[in-house]
Amino acid sequence: MKKMIIIFFIIILLILLIAPFASTFPDGLEKVAELFNFSDSSKNIISPLIPDYSIPIIKNELFSTFFAGIIGIILTYLLIVLFSKIIKNQDIQTHPFLLFLISL
Amino acid sequence: MHIPDGYLDTKTILSTWIISISFLTIGIKRVKEKLKDKTIPLMGVLGALIFASQMVNFPIIYGTSGHFLGGVLLGIILGPFAGLIIMIIVLILQSLIFGDGGVLTLGANILNIGIIGTFLSTYIYYGLNKIFKNKIYLTAFIASWFSVILSSVFCSFELSISKMFPLSLGLISMVGIHSIIGFFEGLITSIVLVFIYKNKKELSIFTGINL
Numbered sequence A: 001m002k003k004m005i006i007i008f009f010i011i012i013l014l015i016l017l018i019a020p021f022a023s024t025f026p027d028g029l030e031k032v033a034e035l036f037n038f039s040d041s042s043k044n045i046i047s048p049l050i051p052d053y054s055i056p057i058i059k060n061e062l063f064s065t066f067f068a069g070i071i072g073i074i075l076t077y078l079l080i081v082l083f084s085k086i087i088k089n090q091d092i093q094t095h096p097f098l099l100f101l102i103s104l
Numbered sequence B: 001m002h003i004p005d006g007y008l009d010t011k012t013i014l015s016t017w018i019i020s021i022s023f024l025t026i027g028i029k030r031v032k033e034k035l036k037d038k039t040i041p042l043m044g045v046l047g048a049l050i051f052a053s054q055m056v057n058f059p060i061i062y063g064t065s066g067h068f069l070g071g072v073l074l075g076i077i078l079g080p081f082a083g084l085i086i087m088i089i090v091l092i093l094q095s096l097i098f099g100d101g102g103v104l105t106l107g108a109n110i111l112n113i114g115i116i117g118t119f120l121s122t123y124i125y126y127g128l129n130k131i132f133k134n135k136i137y138l139t140a141f142i143a144s145w146f147s148v149i150l151s152s153v154f155c156s157f158e159l160s161i162s163k164m165f166p167l168s169l170g171l172i173s174m175v176g177i178h179s180i181i182g183f184f185e186g187l188i189t190s191i192v193l194v195f196i197y198k199n200k201k202e203l204s205i206f207t208g209i210n211l
Helices: A002-021 A028-035 A061-087 A096-103 B010-034 B037-055 B071-078 B080-096 B106-131 B136-161 B167-202
Strands: none
Touching (some): A028 B167, A061 B080, B037 B071, B037 B080, B071 B080, B071 B106, B071 B136, B071 B167, B106 B136
16 A cells, blocks of 8 residues: 555656646636626636636746646645545544644 | 536526535435445545546547546445545545636436446446356446446536526537547546455455445
């Protein structure tokens, strides 16, 4: 299991290195929205902290997307582990990542 | 295929939220009963993998892009219930922190990508395995392909109920584009399975245990 986690972790880092070079074309749904003239209906009802996977304070687009990805994978990991531990009613003090999260 | 805010009307938003919360409750109950402590880090890492891969849009045709969803991959490795929970957490983060997919439409996105694209599609994979014996790469490919198409079908229903487009034309465009995106979904899922097949004993589907 440990070995698999390490391999997946390396794959994630490789994906994040490609992420800044991802296509900026509209995705399937956005394209269809353009075809049927309702793409303008899209709106943000909250202002996201990291809009469009780029950190506003980092000017370099490539780095901005890469670090947005790093923040994203850390948050995803922490939230899933935290959520799983909570529904299992475990003592969250035993998990170093969660201790770190709580201390923030 | 993350629906932004503004595309769906109130009745569609409310009904998709009700369906999504019901499934989330069932999912939590099941995962709570069956989850083993040693599986938790793998769940977190797979969630991170799905998050990262959904950032990478690849160009397809006519100036359109698509990205990997990963629902069936999650379902194959961890089972439909844990897969659903992980996908829901990824969708919540994408919506609240990254503005990818709306906040009000989160219920619809959970329905399309989580319940249909992950949960239901994993059962399609199990079903296909009963028809095609010992051909997991083929069945994973087909189930992943269908997962994207079925998600786009549900997305079309929601948009047409919200009067954004006529159902027939909308369905043709959505399914048309997503059948191409789904092809790559199937390809990536099968390739990842080839790669992890060596560790098969640790994977739920190969051991018959699933969350």
